[in-house]
Amino acid sequence: MTKAGSNLSLDGQGNPVWLLLELTYKCPLKCAFCSNPTDLDAYGNELNTAEWKKVIHEARSMGAMQIGFSGGEPTLHKDLEELVAEANDLGYYTNLITSGIGLTRKRLENLKAAGLRHIQLGFQSDHRETAHWLAGVDCYDKKISIAREIKSLGFPMVLNVPISSINIHQVPGIIELATEIGVEYLELANVQYYNWALVNRNQLMPTREALEKAELQVAEARARLGDRITIFFVIPDYYEDRPKACMNGWGSIHLTIAPDGVALPCSQARAIPGLDFPSVRDHDLRWIWHESDSFNIYRGDSWMKEPCRSCSEKEIDFGGCRCQAMLLTGDAANADPACSKSPHHHIIQQAVAKALQTEQDHKHLIARDVGWVSTEVWHNDLDTN
Amino acid sequence: MTDSKNHNSLSRFHIAPVFMFRWEESQQSYVLMYPEGIVKLNQTAGEILNRCDGTNTVDDIILQLSELFSEQSEFIEPRVHQFLEVCHDKGWIQPQS
Numbered sequence: 001m002t003k004a005g006s007n008l009s010l011d012g013q014g015n016p017v018w019l020l021l022e023l024t025y026k027c028p029l030k031c032a033f034c035s036n037p038t039d040l041d042a043y044g045n046e047l048n049t050a051e052w053k054k055v056i057h058e059a060r061s062m063g064a065m066q067i068g069f070s071g072g073e074p075t076l077h078k079d080l081e082e083l084v085a086e087a088n089d090l091g092y093y094t095n096l097i098t099s100g101i102g103l104t105r106k107r108l109e110n111l112k113a114a115g116l117r118h119i120q121l122g123f124q125s126d127h128r129e130t131a132h133w134l135a136g137v138d139c140y141d142k143k144i145s146i147a148r149e150i151k152s153l154g155f156p157m158v159l160n161v162p163i164s165s166i167n168i169h170q171v172p173g174i175i176e177l178a179t180e181i182g183v184e185y186l187e188l189a190n191v192q193y194y195n196w197a198l199v200n201r202n203q204l205m206p207t208r209e210a211l212e213k214a215e216l217q218v219a220e221a222r223a224r225l226g227d228r229i230t231i232f233f234v235i236p237d238y239y240e241d242r243p244k245a246c247m248n249g250w251g252s253i254h255l256t257i258a259p260d261g262v263a264l265p266c267s268q269a270r271a272i273p274g275l276d277f278p279s280v281r282d283h284d285l286r287w288i289w290h291e292s293d294s295f296n297i298y299r300g301d302s303w304m305k306e307p308c309r310s311c312s313e314k315e316i317d318f319g320g321c322r323c324q325a326m327l328l329t330g331d332a333a334n335a336d337p338a339c340s341k342s343p344h345h346h347i348i349q350q351a352v353a354k355a356l357q358t359e360q361d362h363k364h365l366i367a368r369d370v371g372w373v374s375t376e377v378w379h380n381d382l383d384t385n
Numbered sequence: 386m387t388d389s390k391n392h393n394s395l396s397r398f399h400i401a402p403v404f405m406f407r408w409e410e411s412q413q414s415y416v417l418m419y420p421e422g423i424v425k426l427n428q429t430a431g432e433i434l435n436r437c438d439g440t441n442t443v444d445d446i447i448l449q450l451s452e453l454f455s456e457q458s459e460f461i462e463p464r465v466h467q468f469l470e471v472c473h474d475k476g477w478i479q480p481q482s
Contacts, residue, residue, distance in 0.1 A: 063411030093418035118420040156403040
């Protein structure tokens with residue numbers, strides 16, 4: 001591979017580059033690793049098509065270039081094609097992030113005609129039964145058949161497979177299947193523990209040995225398959241010494257609009273209590289991005305506490321993930337406990353140890369569902385003593 | 386250096402279908418977009434890729450860039466070849482068949 005390159009690092013020059021529209025939290029699947037809120041039924045008041053279009057226009061005028069239509073399941077939105085066409089006309093690169101359930105050949109043709117550029121298909125396993133366990137619904141055949149339709153229409157395609165203890169041993173088979181379908185990109189994304197995945201953390205956490213084996217299998221496949229497919233292996237931050245550079249920093253380039261119009265610096269940010277995230281129904285996007293307290297609070301590095309404040313790596317990972325810091329240490333301004341420099345790092349280590357002592361069996365997975373109420377007191381892990 | 390491993394002076398390239406290449410006013414630069422990613426190109430890189438339209442040969446591109454930047458083609462030529470090699474390796478461009 002040639003080393004010299006001419007790509008510059010891209011930032012938004014103070015503006016959003018990435019606009020993610022969560023058109024709805026509704027979804028026909030019940031994935032145990034879902035990153036949507038666990039109180040799904042609390043957000044029913046979804047934006048209408050005219051309101052979504054206003055958001056699409058405002059963000060583009062601010063400089064956003066990539067747009068993702070996500071959810072929930074975005075194909076449940078009846079005007080998806082109309083929104084894609086609007087975004088494409090404005091010059092966005094349009095991404096559809098879907099389970100594939102609800103897509104048909106006809107719908108794909110209409111999306112193609114509307115200017116859709118790329119489809120990311122969520123996928124669970126190359127085994128029908130495992131896919132059923134993880135998605136909570138028998139959807140394997142439908143997904144395979146829609147993956148082939150997507151490719152036959154010439155869409156570039158990312159197959160996104162959340163990896164956990166349940167399917168990590170299937171990595172070679174998943175790579176084989178992805179290659180056979182002909183996808184350009186395979187994203188093996190180690191599950192990140194938010195919302196439903198956090199509820200199921202003890203069941204989903206793989207062992208370090210399983211991770212290392214999977215990494216070797218990925219390396220072997222990359223060498224063997226060369227240009228045929230690009231395989232991303234998204235690191236599991238619980239096993240890393242450093243946190244992920246979450247969202248490239250808070251309020252840096254990424255803007256999520258939740259189904260009810262609430263603007264978020266990342267899809268998980270609702271996990272942080274006390275932040276009053278503004279709605280696009282009440283404010284224009286420029287004000288939300290530049291002026292609102294909730295977008296400014298963790299922007300830059302003046303909010304940082306030690307050890308982040310004086311850390312030589314703070315411009316690499318921005319202190320990690322604010323939501324994870326909140327969920328696990330009780331303060332979003334703390335260092336992400338995934339970092340070994342964090343005084344709370346033992347919480348991560350204890351979580352791994354606890355998960356690996358748990359009897360892991362797919363029968364214990366809690367499927368995403370409305371009306372679910374936590375009965376396990378898992379946030380006792382916050383106890384740092 | 387006139388020829389590289391993947392092309393010669395008469396090769397023609399087009400932008401690979403996965404990618405979307407265009408001018409972005411807010412960045413004052415050409416950008417190359419792909420699933421979940423963006424590459425911002427510096428001026429020379431952008432001008433070279435903008436000419437990978439399936440009709441210009443590599444020699445055409447060298448000539449046009451020499452004029453655009455008022456440089457000798459001997460100076461431009463190896464740089465164009467090298468950059469096209471990079472682009473090909475990265476999968477951004479494909480040879481016109």
